[in-house]
Amino acid sequence: MRFVEYVNFPITKCLVSGKEQCLEKLERKLQSYFGNQLSIYRSEPFFLEIMPANVNKAQALEKLLKYLKYNRKMLIACGDGLNDISMIEYAGIGVAMGNAQDIVKEKADFITKSNAEDGVANAIDIFWVDNKKIMSGEHENN
Structure with a gap:
């Protein structure tokens, strides 16, 4: 079973962990793609948090x-x-x-x-x- 098939409930938050430079690129890419549809920010240099819009x-x-x-x-x-x-x-x-x-x-x-x-x-x-x-x-x- 793939992860995406296992998740059959509303997702409230996605936390991505990685190298700072990689997360900076990912953050910019997600911001440009989703704009104001999601709240996207780094809580730490090595964490990127993705949540529904206006959740902060x-x-x-x-x-x-x-x-x-x-x-x-x-x-x-x-x-x-x-x-x-x-x-x-x-x-x-x-x-x-x-x-x-x-x-x-x-x-x-x-x-x-x-x-x-x-x-x-x-x-x-x-x-x-x-x-x-x-x-x-x-x-x-x-």
């Missing part, structure tokens, strides 16, 4: 915020990979990890410490804890 982290966060009745201005999103760019751009505050790829850092509002240095905790301290202190009057502006 920003779309997921938008649905979650709508359900919770929160505004995206209150959202802080941290990421380090190419698949995080959509949510970093969508969030009120987009945070790139210190170990993020350069293009991710360029899209972010703030760059925190790396994953290994507890960068998410650092971002929470800066943007959430300090803001709560500011709102409650516990924190003095310097």
Whole structure:
């Protein structure tokens, strides 16, 4: 039995692993062929993710915020990979990890410490804890 015959259910995601240069070529080819019909991006230099159109982290966060009745201005999103760019751009505050790829850092509002240095905790301290202190009057502006 061939793989294509075995898959008799909806496919939600296809992950291709390979050499960076090969995946760059494949990504360009798929983008030119499928255009906006699919979401195609590299989550790591060696991973290429292929999903239905408009399936990305920003779309997921938008649905979650709508359900919770929160505004995206209150959202802080941290990421380090190419698949995080959509949510970093969508969030009120987009945070790139210190170990993020350069293009991710360029899209972010703030760059925190790396994953290994507890960068998410650092971002929470800066943007959430300090803001709560500011709102409650516990924190003095310097």
